[in-house]
Amino acid sequence: MVHQDQGKLVQVVAANVGLVAPPSGYMLSEENRPTTVAQQAKLVIPIVDVSRLAMPDDVEEAAKLRSALQSWGLFVVTGHGMSKEFLNEILEATRKFFHLPLEEKQKCGNFQNEGYRIDRIDSDEQILDWCDRLWLQLQPEDERRLQFWPHNLYRRSYIICRDLLHEYTLESGRVTMNVLKAMAKLLNREEGFFINMVGERFKSYSRFTYYPPCPRPDLVNGLKPHTDNSVITLILMDKDVGGLHVLKDGHWDVPVLGNDMLVVVGEGMEIVSNAIFKAPWHRVVTSANKERLSLAMFYQPEPERIIGPPGVLVHEKRPAMFKNYLVQTLGDGYWDAFAAGDRTVDFLNVRINAEADTELEGRAVVANN
Ligand SMILES: O=C(O)CCC(=O)C(=O)O
Numbered sequence: 001m002v003h004q005d006q007g008k009l010v011q012v013v014a015a016n017v018g019l020v021a022p023p024s025g026y027m028l029s030e031e032n033r034p035t036t037v038a039q040q041a042k043l044v045i046p047i048v049d050v051s052r053l054a055m056p057d058d059v060e061e062a063a064k065l066r067s068a069l070q071s072w073g074l075f076v077v078t079g080h081g082m083s084k085e086f087l088n089e090i091l092e093a094t095r096k097f098f099h100l101p102l103e104e105k106q107k108c109g110n111f112q113n114e115g116y117r118i119d120r121i122d123s124d125e126q127i128l129d130w131c132d133r134l135w136l137q138l139q140p141e142d143e144r145r146l147q148f149w150p151h152n153l154y155r156r157s158y159i160i161c162r163d164l165l166h167e168y169t170l171e172s173g174r175v176t177m178n179v180l181k182a183m184a185k186l187l188n189r190e191e192g193f194f195i196n197m198v199g200e201r202f203k204s205y206s207r208f209t210y211y212p213p214c215p216r217p218d219l220v221n222g223l224k225p226h227t228d229n230s231v232i233t234l235i236l237m238d239k240d241v242g243g244l245h246v247l248k249d250g251h252w253d254v255p256v257l258g259n260d261m262l263v264v265v266g267e268g269m270e271i272v273s274n275a276i277f278k279a280p281w282h283r284v285v286t287s288a289n290k291e292r293l294s295l296a297m298f299y300q301p302e303p304e305r306i307i308g309p310p311g312v313l314v315h316e317k318r319p320a321m322f323k324n325y326l327v328q329t330l331g332d333g334y335w336d337a338f339a340a341g342d343r344t345v346d347f348l349n350v351r352i353n354a355e356a357d358t359e360l361e362g363r364a365v366v367a368n369n
């Protein structure tokens with residue numbers, strides 16, 4: 001049994017002429033509403049120049065990275081080498097896609113979680129998010145399902161142009177790998193420490209999210225509080241709309257963001273760093289009169305790997321905080337956890353203290369030694 005608006009695209013619900021309040025399926029209970037005691041005025045999230053991180057002697061930038069990861073678990077990344085024009089082109093192509101007539105968008109089918117739709121609904125109690133999304137796997141390249149990529153048959157052209165998205169995949173992959181190298185160095189490990197854990201055939205996914213204006217932003221989540229199912233996420237956000245909130249020191253802080261690119265630590269990194277790096281809770285709040293777009297790129301290790309806290313990061317004072325887990329199981333569990341508003345590591349009970357997980361031994365490649 002599902003309630004009336006379940007399954008409907010939010011753009012369809014929002015287009016209802018005369019809508020003065022969101023339908024009941026989206027309404028948060030009073031204690032969960034995003035009535036932020038916003039400290040937004042002064043808070044600025046850290047900025048890290050990824051090109052400087054590559055310089056072996058730039059201890060200042062490395063210190064900034066360390067502090068950003070410790071205090072926020074995310075940062076604005078600069079020095080990524082992508083021009084404003086290029087990033088705008090991607091955002092505008094995304095906007096064009098979400099502005100297409102419904103029938104056109106629905107051609108970007110649906111297979112498991114891939115394609116254009118709303119996020120999965122598992123129960124009648126689930127509070128719906130005020131967003132639609134297009135989810136595409138980008139890497140490994142030979143696993144792309146191009147039939148789900150936006151394609152306008154009449155103009156015989158891809159709306160979110162294949163070449164554009166391909167180029168963005170390569171560019172953002174490069175940024176991610178540089179961030180992973182720098183994070184390894186913060187732990188006094190060699191550059192490839194995390195990169196080797198994700199493997200050559202790591203997966204990357206893109207999530208294009210569209211938040212239509214909402215008549216009562218104070219009553220709904222654009223995107224519910226969550227942590228990401230990734231090692232690292234890269235988020236490209238709409239210009240000057242704001243709306244991303246981060247839970248910091250027990251408060252929902254509201255970073256003021258323009259046309260920024262963010263690096264966010266995901267749960268996968270939390271596991272492989274033995275919780276030295278923590279995945280931040282974040283959510284999106286809608287606006288009454290502005291639409292909002294984002295493009296998130298999620299990087300995940302090869303699905304047949306087993307990940308867990310590596311031996312070198314486990315010692316008496318810091319016992320293993322997580323069990324070893326098959327990446328595929330974590331990936332599948334994420335969708336259940338997300339629908340339930342939980343973190344995957346909690347939903348699947350991945351957390352432990354120093355408990356050996358012998359069951360998995362020998363079943364697959366252990367991602368760390
Ligand atoms: O829309 C945003 O800014 C954030 C999106 C996000 O958190 C996600 O896609 O996981």
Ligand SMILES: [Fe+2]
Pocket residue numbers: 226227228282296
């Ligand atoms: Fe996220």
